[in-house]
Amino acid sequence: MLETKRRVIGQMIVCHGCCCGATHKERPEVPAEWLKDEWRRRGLLKRFQLTVSGCVGPCDIPNVVVVNSAAGSQWLGNITRFDQYRSLVEWAVRSVEAGHLLDLPREFKDHVMEPWR
Numbered sequence: 407m408l409e410t411k412r413r414v415i416g417q418m419i420v421c422h423g424c425c426c427g428a429t430h431k432e433r434p435e436v437p438a439e440w441l442k443d444e445w446r447r448r449g450l451l452k453r454f455q456l457t458v459s460g461c462v463g464p465c466d467i468p469n470v471v472v473v474n475s476a477a478g479s480q481w482l483g484n485i486t487r488f489d490q491y492r493s494l495v496e497w498a499v500r501s502v503e504a505g506h507l508l509d510l511p512r513e514f515k516d517h518v519m520e521p522w523r
């Protein structure tokens with residue numbers, strides 16, 4: 407098996423593609439630059455991967471976020487408010503401090519989605 411030196415506790419993929427964050431299509435904003443800045447400012451780089459991505463697939467639900475870790479993937483949708491992205495940053499900070507991904511805050515329980523058939 408190949409070994410990377412850049413092992414992380416998880417990866418957060420924030421969709422910013424053809425629909426998510428497409429404010430010109432009257433879709434809710436994705437604060438992609440703010441997230442990148444916050445990731446850097448809060449010391450999350452190298453410990454929790456942030457990936458701002460093109461379309462990840464389920465475009466009919468706005469603003470998709472995917473959290474990957476050794477435990478699997480969690481898909482969230484309808485992350486439309488700035489305070490939700492701020493809450494994800496705070497959760498990422500707490501997870502890095504804990505050394506593993508904590509359970510997502512309860513406020514996201516109604517945002518969990520299943521993209522697979």
Ligand code: FES
Pocket residue numbers: 421422423424425426460461462463464465466469470
């Ligand atoms: S643009 Fe986000 S799922 Fe397609």
